[in-house]
Amino acid sequence: MSTAPSQLRKAVVNVVAFAVLGALVLGATWLYASQRVPPQPLEFNHYVHVQQLGLSCLYCHSNAPRGQSAGLPQVNRCIACHNQLEPKSPATRALQKYAENGEAIPWVPVAIQPDFVYFSHAPHVQRGISCQTCHGEVGQSTVAQPIKNQNMGWCLSCHKNMSTPERFVQLSSCEACHK
Amino acid sequence: MSREGLTRRDVLKLAGVGGAVAAVLSGCGPMAKYVRRRPYVEQPEYALPGKSVYFATTCRECPAGCGLVVRTVEGRAIKVEGNPNHPLNRGSTCARAQAALQGLYNPDRARGPKVRGGKAITWEEGIDAVARALQDTPPEGIVFLLGLAPDHLAELVYEITQALGAPPPIRFGALAMVEARQTLAAAAEAVFGQKAVPTFDIAKADLVISFGANFLETWLSPVAYAKAYGAMRQGHPGRRGVFVQIEPRMSMTGANADLWLPAKPGTEGLVALALGRLMAEVAGVEAPEPFAQVDPAQVAQAAEVPLEKLEKVARYAVQDVERVVALPGGVVLGYENGVEVAQAILALNGLLERLGKPSLVYFTPPAGGREPLAPATYKELMDLVDRMNAGQVKALFIHGVNPVYEFPKVLGFEEALLKVPLVISFASFDDETVPYAHYHLPDHTFLESWGYQRVQVGADREVLSGFQPVVVPVFDTRATADVLLAAVQKVGGALAEQVPYKNEVEFIQKQVAEFQKRNDGIYQAAHPKVFWALFLQHGGWWTQEATATPAQAQVPTVQVGEAKFDRGELHLVVFPHPILADGASANNPWLQETPDPTTTVMWNTWVEVHPETAAQMGLENDDLVLIDSPYGAIFASVYVYPGIRPDTIAIPMGQGHTALGRWAKNRGANPIDLLGFGVNGAGDAAFGQVRVTVRKMGRRQVLARKENTVGVYGDGRYQPVDKRKEEEEKVTSTQE
Numbered sequence: 040m041s042t043a044p045s046q047l048r049k050a051v052v053n054v055v056a057f058a059v060l061g062a063l064v065l066g067a068t069w070l071y072a073s074q075r076v077p078p079q080p081l082e083f084n085h086y087v088h089v090q091q092l093g094l095s096c097l098y099c100h101s102n103a104p105r106g107q108s109a110g111l112p113q114v115n116r117c118i119a120c121h122n123q124l125e126p127k128s129p130a131t132r133a134l135q136k137y138a139e140n141g142e143a144i145p146w147v148p149v150a151i152q153p154d155f156v157y158f159s160h161a162p163h164v165q166r167g168i169s170c171q172t173c174h175g176e177v178g179q180s181t182v183a184q185p186i187k188n189q190n191m192g193w194c195l196s197c198h199k200n201m202s203t204p205e206r207f208v209q210l211s212s213c214e215a216c217h218k
Numbered sequence: 219m220s221r222e223g224l225t226r227r228d229v230l231k232l233a234g235v236g237g238a239v240a241a242v243l244s245g246c247g248p249m250a251k252y253v254r255r256r257p258y259v260e261q262p263e264y265a266l267p268g269k270s271v272y273f274a275t276t277c278r279e280c281p282a283g284c285g286l287v288v289r290t291v292e293g294r295a296i297k298v299e300g301n302p303n304h305p306l307n308r309g310s311t312c313a314r315a316q317a318a319l320q321g322l323y324n325p326d327r328a329r330g331p332k333v334r335g336g337k338a339i340t341w342e343e344g345i346d347a348v349a350r351a352l353q354d355t356p357p358e359g360i361v362f363l364l365g366l367a368p369d370h371l372a373e374l375v376y377e378i379t380q381a382l383g384a385p386p387p388i389r390f391g392a393l394a395m396v397e398a399r400q401t402l403a404a405a406a407e408a409v410f411g412q413k414a415v416p417t418f419d420i421a422k423a424d425l426v427i428s429f430g431a432n433f434l435e436t437w438l439s440p441v442a443y444a445k446a447y448g449a450m451r452q453g454h455p456g457r458r459g460v461f462v463q464i465e466p467r468m469s470m471t472g473a474n475a476d477l478w479l480p481a482k483p484g485t486e487g488l489v490a491l492a493l494g495r496l497m498a499e500v501a502g503v504e505a506p507e508p509f510a511q512v513d514p515a516q517v518a519q520a521a522e523v524p525l526e527k528l529e530k531v532a533r534y535a536v537q538d539v540e541r542v543v544a545l546p547g548g549v550v551l552g553y554e555n556g557v558e559v560a561q562a563i564l565a566l567n568g569l570l571e572r573l574g575k576p577s578l579v580y581f582t583p584p585a586g587g588r589e590p591l592a593p594a595t596y597k598e599l600m601d602l603v604d605r606m607n608a609g610q611v612k613a614l615f616i617h618g619v620n621p622v623y624e625f626p627k628v629l630g631f632e633e634a635l636l637k638v639p640l641v642i643s644f645a646s647f648d649d650e651t652v653p654y655a656h657y658h659l660p661d662h663t664f665l666e667s668w669g670y671q672r673v674q675v676g677a678d679r680e681v682l683s684g685f686q687p688v689v690v691p692v693f694d695t696r697a698t699a700d701v702l703l704a705a706v707q708k709v710g711g712a713l714a715e716q717v718p719y720k721n722e723v724e725f726i727q728k729q730v731a732e733f734q735k736r737n738d739g740i741y742q743a744a745h746p747k748v749f750w751a752l753f754l755q756h757g758g759w760w761t762q763e764a765t766a767t768p769a770q771a772q773v774p775t776v777q778v779g780e781a782k783f784d785r786g787e788l789h790l791v792v793f794p795h796p797i798l799a800d801g802a803s804a805n806n807p808w809l810q811e812t813p814d815p816t817t818t819v820m821w822n823t824w825v826e827v828h829p830e831t832a833a834q835m836g837l838e839n840d841d842l843v844l845i846d847s848p849y850g851a852i853f854a855s856v857y858v859y860p861g862i863r864p865d866t867i868a869i870p871m872g873q874g875h876t877a878l879g880r881w882a883k884n885r886g887a888n889p890i891d892l893l894g895f896g897v898n899g900a901g902d903a904a905f906g907q908v909r910v911t912v913r914k915m916g917r918r919q920v921l922a923r924k925e926n927t928v929g930v931y932g933d934g935r936y937q938p939v940d941k942r943k944e945e946e947e948k949v950t951s952t953q954e
Contacts, residue, residue: 079893106267107269108267113258113261142258143258145254145255146256146257147252147255149252151251151252
């Protein structure tokens with residue numbers, strides 16, 4: 040046979056290879072981008088509030104003892120103190136703007152779990168487990184950062200260490216977290 | 219394989235790489251994604267993120283006033299269910315209530331106040347316009363045109379018009395037109411001595427004889443009737459109620475009947491009289507006057523109904539069972555002699571009482587002893603159009619009704635609207651009437667609204683069904699009552715003194731406070747605020763015990779006479795769509811997608827034609843036809859339907875919108891356009907007297923049905939007939 044079909048074949052292979060490579064690059068970029076934490080709407084300083092002012096975590100994340108989600112601070116919670124203070128930093132000025140407009144602050148929660156994990160704060164907090172046990176010393180940091188390796192092994196090791204072998208049967212069953 | 223093509227190895231490699239890429243791009247991404255969360259600005263005490271909060275409110279998809287419980291999560295309504303304690307619907311809802319969320323979140327809702335032409339204005343400017351209208355217009359030139367719901371707005375507007383010296387508000391709607399409430403009330407006055415719409419206690423009945431009432435679909439209070447129907451069939455162990463439906467076109471209700479008698483249109487009243495005479499004969503008593511005047515054999519012949527069937531029903535009613543009820547509704551009331559026909563049918567109840575049967579008819583006691591404002595008759599509407607044409611109406615306020623769509627074209631409402639110097643629409647959607655309005659000040663949808671509805675039909679006790687907002691308004695809309703009250707305050711003076719409410723809630727609280735004095739309600743409270751909280755928590759107020767008592771029926775003297783019909787080949791039955799009803803919620807895709815229970819048609823208008831008639835005219839399913847009445851013409855696709863008389867065609871209401879939103883617009887046809895001027899003795903529309911001519915257009919417009927989804931999207935595909943023949947031939951040849 041002539042060479043034409045073989046050239047055509049090469050061309051097809053090249054096109055396909057380029058398409059695949061392009062897709063891989065795009066995919067990798069997207070993956071990288073999606074794993075980066077988007078910027079917070081305002082740079083909330085945990086250190087000032089927790090270490091210097093001595094606020095408890097539950098003052099802002101008030102739903103933790105009674106709900107699934109710990110909750111993010113509402114504007115009126117912030118403004119309860121901040122209406123006494125002159126807004127000096129960009130963050131406090133941003134806060135004042137949200138409060139004036141009656142808008143919710145579009146926080147980006149960083150301590151997140153996938154949709155198939157049913158985590159609830161209430162039973163953990165009610166058992167007396169401190170916030171720092173899982174979230175680390177957020178009070179020492181400024182803007183909250185995600186914590187690495189909060190995975191299934193991490194959950195299970197804690198469940199094992201903190202319970203009796205009998206309790207662990209229940210605490211390690213799949214439906215404890217995956218309903 | 220040959221070297222020319224891709225080798226097996228190449229294919230495997232590429233498949234591997236491709237699979238990996240696909241996995242990365244689709245599923246194998248990060249498991250947890252960062253999203254922005256918007257916590258409450260001010261978290262209510264009862265709210266806990268992730269936990270549902272339930273609110274009791276009332277449905278406004280139709281005027282019945284069923285109680286609802288709406289589930290909300292973090293300030294968003296996510297599910298509508300029936301209120302299990304509500305005496306009207308007892309936990310049930312219809313499809314329209316279930317779909318109400320799509321009305322709330324509908325992207326085609328009006329998003330803020332506007333002037334004609336679509337220019338946005340502020341609410342201040344809108345309220346100014348209303349205030350100017352109230353102040354500068356001579357009172358007799360102010361007209362409020364309202365729908366049948368909500369009652370609190372009608373009562374507030376009534377107070378405002380009284381204070382101004384303006385005529386009281388006019389309530390109307392297409393659904394009210396085909397329910398002919400005034401006709402029913404007029405007939406009830408003659409038979410039961412009370413001028414109100416009666417409730418028929420079919421739950422207790424052993425035999426229900428319904429003349430055209432589509433009580434399982436849209437009639438008056440469909441959920442209450444559907445529940446009662448279930449109780450009639452299965453609620454009494456050992457005796458299953460029997461149901462006879464007499465109507466020219468088998469409705470969904472008729473399809474549930476044990477016996478469906480398609481009497482010739484216009485003879486239903488005579489059939490009722492004949493049935494009465496047969497019942498008297500079976501009982502061995504002399505037939506009272508109206509029944510004695512007919513000869514059953516002649517009536518059966520004229521109505522084209524087998525005499526033995528009528529005899530069987532009469533025998534069963536008198537000899538075999540104890541509790542029997544006869545009820546009129548639908549097209550039966552839509553003749554020029556509608557009042558007399560209704561009287562003849564209701565008189566059957568009087569006759570049965572004389573034969574020693576208990577009465578199964580009662581009147582729902584109005585909440586707080588106050589009857590809601592009755593809907594206007596068709597005649598009053600014609601008078602309104604005349605006044606508009608004569609330039610006597612200077613300011614027209616429209617709420618809860620879409621006259622350009624819902625009123626028959628022949629009334630000339632559109633032309634008359636152009637002669638009104640100021641039209642203000644409060645519609646929640648950009649409906650057909652909005653382009654005629656100088657100001658469009660959109661109201662909330664009912665899930666964002668305060669209010670109440672005085673239940674008029676279907677409940678056995680006084681029920682004041684309460685509305686409360688289950689979510690904050692989705693768009694920049696404002697409650698019409700608040701707009702009117704703000705305008706009243708702006709006008710000030712004597713008007714503000716006589717209508718002293720600061721806002722809508724204050725007005726409602728004042729009305730609700732009257733029930734605090736009562737000691738027969740489901741709850742009592744000493745403090746008004748506690749009473750108000752209980753009112754909201756329960757979704758209304760009603761009495762602990764059923765208070766309705768059976769109404770005693772008389773047998774009045776009735777001259778049924780003959781029904782008059784327009785010229786034309788076929789009788790026309792225009793019926794409310796079982797799902798879309800009058801079409802006010804036609805921009806709701808869930809409702810559009812819900813198949814009609816009898817034909818399974820979705821998303822379009824069909825015309826039901828008997829197979830014999832279709833064969834005579836050479837019509838098949840999906841053939842486009844022109845339906846021509848003396849008053850208008852529409853196009854629709856044929857649905858060959860054996861459940862209809864050969865001399866009758868039927869078309870559902872609800873479609874044929876030219877506005878309202880993306881899912882309603884330019885879809886199907888509006889059969890209200892075919893209706894004429896005729897009125898009956900009570901002044902209601904004689905919508906049953908229209909006759910039409912059907913003309914084949916020679917092309918198809920495929921209907922979306924459950925077994926055929928071709929026509930779902932867009933308007934259905936047009937196809938010339940010869941192309942379809944080609945296709946058919948192709949199919950036949952393949953089969954060979």
